Amino acid sequence: MDEIIKQVNSPERLKELSCKELGAYCDSVRKFIVESVRHSGGHLASSIGAVELAVALHYVFDCPKDKILWDVGHQAYAHKIITGRAENFGALRANGGISGFPKMTESEYDSFTMGHSSTSLSVGLGYARARDTLGEDYNVISVIGDGAFTGGMAFEALNDIGASKAKMIIVLNDNKMSISKNVGAMSEYLAKLRLSKRYNRLKSTVKKGVLGIPLFGSNLYKALVRTKHGVKSVVQSNKMFEQMGIKYYGPIEGHNLANLIEIFKQVKNEDEPVLIHILTQKGKGYPVAASDPTKFHGIVPQGATNEKSFSQVLSDFLCTEGEKNSKITAITAAMSDGTGLTAFAEKFPDRLYDVGIAEQHAVTLAAGLAAGGLKPYFAVYSSFLQRGFDQVLHDVCINNLGVTFLIDRAGAVGADGVTHQGLYDISYLSLIPNLSILAPKDGCEFRQMLEFSLSYDKPLAIRYPKSYLCDSAENGSFEYGKWEILKRSQSGVYVLAVGNRAVCAASGIENANIVSARCIKPLDSEFLQQINRKGNLIITVEDGAKRGGFGQSVLAYLNEIGQNAKVETIGYPDEFLDDFCIEHSLEAAGITESGILSVIKNFGNSIQ
Numbered sequence: 001m002d003e004i005i006k007q008v009n010s011p012e013r014l015k016e017l018s019c020k021e022l023g024a025y026c027d028s029v030r031k032f033i034v035e036s037v038r039h040s041g042g043h044l045a046s047s048i049g050a051v052e053l054a055v056a057l058h059y060v061f062d063c064p065k066d067k068i069l070w071d072v073g074h075q076a077y078a079h080k081i082i083t084g085r086a087e088n089f090g091a092l093r094a095n096g097g098i099s100g101f102p103k104m105t106e107s108e109y110d111s112f113t114m115g116h117s118s119t120s121l122s123v124g125l126g127y128a129r130a131r132d133t134l135g136e137d138y139n140v141i142s143v144i145g146d147g148a149f150t151g152g153m154a155f156e157a158l159n160d161i162g163a164s165k166a167k168m169i170i171v172l173n174d175n176k177m178s179i180s181k182n183v184g185a186m187s188e189y190l191a192k193l194r195l196s197k198r199y200n201r202l203k204s205t206v207k208k209g210v211l212g213i214p215l216f217g218s219n220l221y222k223a224l225v226r227t228k229h230g231v232k233s234v235v236q237s238n239k240m241f242e243q244m245g246i247k248y249y250g251p252i253e254g255h256n257l258a259n260l261i262e263i264f265k266q267v268k269n270e271d272e273p274v275l276i277h278i279l280t281q282k283g284k285g286y287p288v289a290a291s292d293p294t295k296f297h298g299i300v301p302q303g304a305t306n307e308k309s310f311s312q313v314l315s316d317f318l319c320t321e322g323e324k325n326s327k328i329t330a331i332t333a334a335m336s337d338g339t340g341l342t343a344f345a346e347k348f349p350d351r352l353y354d355v356g357i358a359e360q361h362a363v364t365l366a367a368g369l370a371a372g373g374l375k376p377y378f379a380v381y382s383s384f385l386q387r388g389f390d391q392v393l394h395d396v397c398i399n400n401l402g403v404t405f406l407i408d409r410a411g412a413v414g415a416d417g418v419t420h421q422g423l424y425d426i427s428y429l430s431l432i433p434n435l436s437i438l439a440p441k442d443g444c445e446f447r448q449m450l451e452f453s454l455s456y457d458k459p460l461a462i463r464y465p466k467s468y469l470c471d472s473a474e475n476g477s478f479e480y481g482k483w484e485i486l487k488r489s490q491s492g493v494y495v496l497a498v499g500n501r502a503v504c505a506a507s508g509i510e511n512a513n514i515v516s517a518r519c520i521k522p523l524d525s526e527f528l529q530q531i532n533r534k535g536n537l538i539i540t541v542e543d544g545a546k547r548g549g550f551g552q553s554v555l556a557y558l559n560e561i562g563q564n565a566k567v568e569t570i571g572y573p574d575e576f577l578d579d580f581c582i583e584h585s586l587e588a589a590g591i592t593e594s595g596i597l598s599v600i601k602n603f604g605n606s607i608q
């Protein structure tokens with residue numbers, strides 16, 4: 001770690017740096033992020049693209065009094081370093097270390113816990129209104145990427161912000177990229193703004209403002225004038241935002257520190273909502289990342305793995321079946337790589353809809369596609385589908401449409417932490433009539449479920465984690481509504497395991513009946529009736545929240561028919577899972593062989 005990183009451990013120290021030192025500091029921060037992330041994994045390209053932005057913001061504003069809200073928050077590593085957390089980067093996204101996202105409980109400089117996209121404008125307006133109502137005095141700055149700007153929440157907030165006239169600053173960090181290339185009409189509109197004529201001269205107000213910066217204003221002004229391309233981007237009025245009541249500044253070169261400092265100084269004094277459109281490069285300063293920002297959006301630490309991914313199974317399936325059936329369409333909300341849709345997109349570009357970071361729209365789009373006679377598959381991470389609950393219920397399920405939800409990253413997710421845990425899908429989807437929910441024990445069974453989906457013309461959800469270790473030796477055929485007995489025993493103990501991780505945890509256990517409860521909804525009620533005998537023990541195991549989960553569905557059903565067996569449920573307790581390690585999460589919840597064995601042992605003791 002460079003000395004300057006150690007020394008600058010607060011925004012106050014940052015403000016003491018000279019103009020030249022600030023430039024050197026940015027270089028060191030960038031280098032430090034690259035080194036740290038190569039070791040620990042994390043969001044690389046976005047973070048190194050926002051170094052000058054973070055430095056300029058902390059140079060001009062006074063945090064924690066002023067509130068900087070980093071949308072999604074994956075780009076805020078420089079912010080974390082400036083605010084005294086460089087020492088913790090050895091344990092970035094690890095237990096005992098720091099989160100990869102802003103987190104209120106981690107630092108007073110993190111004004112909000114972020115993780116899901118497109119929230120920063122709403123939070124910002126909330127802060128601004130609270131400030132004005134309480135007669136307080138601070139600045140609110142929402143930093144939002146062009147990807148996050150495609151999300152419906154951002155549009156809803158803009159609508160409100162423009163009308164509110166509240167004093168707040170929106171920094172639109174436009175690098176033309178979401179995780180992959182950004183999409184949609186808004187993105188095209190921003191591209192036009194990028195190309196639009198930029199100012200080649202400094203406005204007198206700008207000059208005045210720069211010269212007014214204490215200590216090195218005149219140096220800055222000279223630097224501005226000297227910049228390679230001159231200061232092209234200063235202030236340009238823009239119709240769309242302006243007509244919505246939001247003052248537009250831009251486009252501004254977002255790696256030019258002097259430019260950024262100047263513009264932030266300018267807008268600090270504005271009394272109305274302003275939007276500063278800055279242009280940055282994702283992966284800036286690290287050529288491999290800049291040339292392939294999608295690959296370097298998030299990187300995992302090096303290490304041998306023999307895991308296979310469920311998304312690869314999905315990819316193979318969609319590519320093969322897509323050939324045979326032109327009605328098959330796939331939808332992604334800006335996550336085609338992560339969910340395994342890239343190959344399908346390349347093969348059938350007209351049948352892959354990337355809707356931007358717009359899960360709610362994606363669900364209802366799928367409903368419309370199905371109503372119109374197509375066969376839509378929406379692949380989405382469990383935690384992001386939370387956004388689309390009402391759309392699943394109201395649009396897909398009330399209309400009983402043949403939409404298949406492929407719910408990836410279900411269960412504990414590890415390094416992304418609390419905001420991304422996929423623990424709630426079983427609970428919230430189980431509430432919805434007409435919807436069936438499946439969980440494959442391995443890739444082979446996932447493939448069978450996908451084949452089943454081809455002829456199933458009703459709402460269907462299949463949930464699975466990122467990876468699985470191997471395909472099971474048992475390769476029975478998939479039968480809708482029926483569970484699979486993986487191991488029989490004379491004992492009265494039945495382990496009902498949901499999905500790959502639970503099945504893996506249970507598979508080594510002897511003297512118990514091990515069952516893959518692959519159909520979460522509907523339950524295999526016939527089987528449950530058979531095993532609901534006094535003296536029997538039923539243990540449900542799921543990589544999901546206990547509340548409203550599979551285990552509680554089993555309990556509710558048995559209660560309805562008159563419960564005889566003893567039932568124990570294993571899953572996550574009723575608290576947020578603030579854990580960065582999948583193994584540790586599973587261990588703590590008892591979703592392990594020893595966790596199940598201890599339940600069996602306690603039962604044995606209790607009947608002696």
Ligand SMILES: Cc1ncc(C[n+]2csc(CCOP(=O)(O)OP(=O)(O)O)c2C)c(N)n1
Nearest residue numbers: 046115116117145146147148177178179334
């Ligand atoms: C609701 C939701 N859906 C999907 C994601 C996954 N995701 C994280 S970052 C990202 C792209 C963000 O792009 P942008 O806002 O432009 O920021 P950049 O990485 O380009 O700086 C996506 C899709 C998310 N965090 N939240």
